[in-house]
Amino acid sequence: MSFFANWFGPKKKKDQPDFAFYENLIHRLVVSETLKDKLLRKVRQAFDRPESFFDEKGEYLLAARGLSLKAHKALLPKIAFVDILLNHNEMAEVDWKETEQEVRYWIIALLAAKNYPGSLSNEEKYGRNVHTGEVLDLINQNELKPLGYALEILDIDSDSYVFTVVPLHQQEEVQEMFRLLK
Numbered sequence: 695m696s697f698f699a700n701w702f703g704p705k706k707k708k709d710q711p712d713f714a715f716y717e718n719l720i721h722r723l724v725v726s727e728t729l730k731d732k733l734l735r736k737v738r739q740a741f742d743r744p745e746s747f748f749d750e751k752g753e754y755l756l757a758a759r760g761l762s763l764k765a766h767k768a769l770l771p772k773i774a775f776v777d778i779l780l781n782h783n784e785m786a787e788v789d790w791k792e793t794e795q796e797v798r799y800w801i802i803a804l805l806a807a808k809n810y811p812g813s814l815s816n817e818e819k820y821g822r823n824v825h826t827g828e829v830l831d832l833i834n835q836n837e838l839k840p841l842g843y844a845l846e847i848l849d850i851d852s853d854s855y856v857f858t859v860v861p862l863h864q865q866e867e868v869q870e871m872f873r874l875l876k
Contacts, residue, residue: 710768711874713741716775719871722864725808729782736778740771747774756781772875776848776856783807785848785858792855794818794829801833801845804859812841830855849876 716737724730739746744767747755754761756777766773779785784807786800798816805813820832834845844865847857849872860868 710771713738713771715871715874716771719868719875720775722868722871723858723860724779724784726782726784729778729784733775733778737771737775740774744770773850776850779858780856785856787854787856788826790826790853790855792826793822794820794824797826797829797833801838801859804857805843808859810841810843810859810861812843814838826855830857846872848872 717734720730720733720737724733745763747770748761748763749755752762754766754773756774757780759773759777761770761773763770776785776787780787783803786804788797788800795816795818798814798818802814802816814833814837820829824832830845830847838845838859839862842862843859844862845857846860846865846868847855850856858868
């Protein structure tokens with residue numbers, strides 16, 4: 695690696711969580727037992743055989759994220775974790791400039807996928823000029839928490855919001871785990 699690559703090349707995250715961390719998170723977060731088993735296998739695979747998530751051209755197989763094995767190997771368990779949950783509607787991802795109705799659609803889908811009782815209105819309440827982050831916060835505070843749930847956002851170093859819904863009694867623990875995944 696050249697001198698400049700050390701300064702300007704991809705940065706490796708220090709102290710990435712290990713498989714035991716993900717195992718604990720999966721058991722706290724995922725509702726479906728079948729999905730828990732699948733996710734545990736895939737995250738283990740991301741640790742043990744990261745190359746298996748890339749095709750012969752070196753393109754990431756789970757989603758169009760522009761990842762490369764060399765540059766993103768340390769992040770692969772986290773990204774695979776997220777993409778598998780997204781593919782099974784136990785997490786959602788919305789663009790930073792998404793409409794309130796799109797945000798509501800995904801939160802309602804999460805509640806349904808996790809078989810959580812209660813529902814949200816799909817009607818816009820906060821207006822078109824409210825930023826997506828603020829919409830997420832308003833829905834969380836005014837609509838989800840009274841139902842006994844909380845919205846938790848996982849930072850994936852992107853211009854989108856990746857989130858899930860958890861019971862209020864798990865909020866602080868999941869929030870801390872997501873902070874450690876950052």
